[in-house]
Every structure is written in C-alpha cells, then in structure tokens.
Amino acid sequence: MDERTISATERTIGYLLRLPYERLSERVYGGLAAQGFPDIRPAHSAVLRHIAGSGSRVSDLAERAGLTKQSMAYLVEALAAAGYVSVAPDPADGRAKLVRLTRRGHAVSETLVRLSREVEADFAARLAPGQMATLRGLLGELADALERP
C-alpha cells in the first residue's frame, strides 16, 4: 500500500507540467554543451527568447521576461562575456545600450530550437500518434490565455 501523501492520491498539475519540462531542459542544455555551447544555462533562454534581431535594451528584455533589470543585466553580462551577444550604446538614447546576438549567439539560438524540437519528437514517440500535436495545441491555447490576463 502506497502511503505517499500527494502523488498517490493525485498528481498535481504542477508536477505534471514540471516533470517533462525538467527532462526536456536536461536534454536540451546537455545537448548544447555537447555541441560546443557549454556555458549556456536555462536562465539564458530568457535573453535568447526575447531579444530582437535589431537589438534590444536590457529594460525591454527584463520586462518581457518578467525579471528585474538587474537580473537581466546579470544574464546579459554572462552571455556577452562568452561571446553570444554584443552590447553597444543605443544611438537613439544616451542612457541605453543595445544587446544584439552575435553570429555565435544566432548559432546557439538555432541549436536550442533544433534540440528542443528533437526532444519534443522523442516525447511524441512515447505517446500515441498525433497526441503530441494535441498536447502542444492545448498548451498553446493555455499559454495564449495566460499571456493576456
């Protein structure tokens, strides 16, 4: 008889969301390390996901990612030190700086998306045909609903 307090009765939706997320993360960031990007960590995706091709300000990145300016500056600094982004003064505003992906930054971003798709495909193979598409669709609808509260 299993006496577990939570999981025996019912797995929480939090557990069900977090488990695949963590497995995915391990594989994606492990894969990045294996492919020559060892210094990219999950938190850095907050930068990579939101950075505009024409460059973004730290404040904008912070707001889009839901982090403080200081936290975003910390992440950007690490990416800049490792050569994934460049930071240059914004010609349009003397206070601001523009963060841009370098060639290496674009490479890591593309690799990240590719690895993510690969792991997603592997997850899909563990479900019945078509179910991963359903899952992705539902998560997308939920994200749409949550992005605009």
Next chain:
Amino acid sequence: MDERTISATERTIGYLLRLPYERLSERVYGGLAAQGFPDIRPAHSAVLRHIAGSGSRVSDLAERAGLTKQSMAYLVEALAAAGYVSVAPDPADGRAKLVRLTRRGHAVSETLVRLSREVEADFAARLAPGQMATLRGLLGELADALERP
C-alpha cells in the same frame, strides 16, 4: 514585423510547459502564504510530495526527488524549523532519521493540493469544456512514459 528570434517562429515546448507552471506556482504559493503558511516555498514540495505517512528517510526523499542528500537535508531542516515535519531517529537503523509530517505539515499538504486544484480549475475555465481533462490526461501519459525511462 516581429523579429523575435525564438518566439516569433515557434514557441518551444519548454516555454509552453514553463509558462503555466510558473503562473500556477505563483498562485499556489501565494495562496499558501495568504492562508497562514508563508514559509512554504516551491522547493519544499519535493519533500511534501514524496514523504510517506509512516515517515521517510532523507536519503529516500532525496532519491525520489532527484536531489542530493545534502539538498534534501537542507529543505527538511527548514520545514522542521517551521514545524511542518518532525525528525526522529529511525529505530530500525541507527544511522538514519525518519522525517514525518506534523499536523501542520498535513494541513499544508492538503492546502497545497486544494489550491492546485483551484488553479487548475481556473485554467480549465480558460479553455473549451473538457480540454483541461484532455491536457491533464496527455501530461499524465507523458509523465508515465518519462518516469520509467
């Protein structure tokens, strides 16, 4: 024209899993704080989720949660200091200690599950009828597949 590097092209499955997880967490742990459990943090769910009614050892908890013994001991210590768990020597093994939920620990565990269900219901209300059940079912199947690799 949106030039975002990742999200404009396609939201990664990681993003789609993490977004609802984070919204859920904010609400569940905010709710716990509001209901008199201000010192419970998301990491503590690793203890609450895996602890057995008859008591569990730190090592067992660590293994089930996928953490090191040291990390689990750190979490257990905080919960013990706040009165959510008791820690007593294991009569069956002089090296070991048994971690048990106190009455307050049971209360927090039940409240956690209840809040989780409430937020899940709120999420469900943002989707078409029945879709949340489908989503939960698919996540459950995926979790089953990932729990036994």
Next chain:
DNA sequence: CAATATGGACAGGCCATCTGACTACATGTC
C-alpha cells in the same frame, strides 16, 4: 529651466542547488 521619469550600474542578500570530505553505523565475508 525645473521636475520627474527612465536606463542602467553597484552593493548586498537569499535560496536552492551542487561537490567534496568526513563520521557513525550496518552488513556481509571470511
């Protein structure tokens, strides 16, 4: 111009994890 808002930097702190080194106890083998 003065007042206020904004972009960013600096300092300091906390939490949640890790690794490495260690002690105390348990167990299995001879």
Next chain:
DNA sequence: GACATGTAGTCAGATGGCCTGTCCATATTG
C-alpha cells in the same frame, strides 16, 4: 567476531539565479 565495504547523514564551501535598495546619468515634459 573482525575487517572491509557500503550507506545515512553532516559539515564546509561554492555557484547560479534571482531579489531589494540605492544611486547616477540622461530624457522628457511642463
């Protein structure tokens, strides 16, 4: 029963990823 090895837990130290508070420089607006 003694010894070798394995296991439960602790101590110490480090790191990453966030936070708040404070401050400076530059914009913007009345």
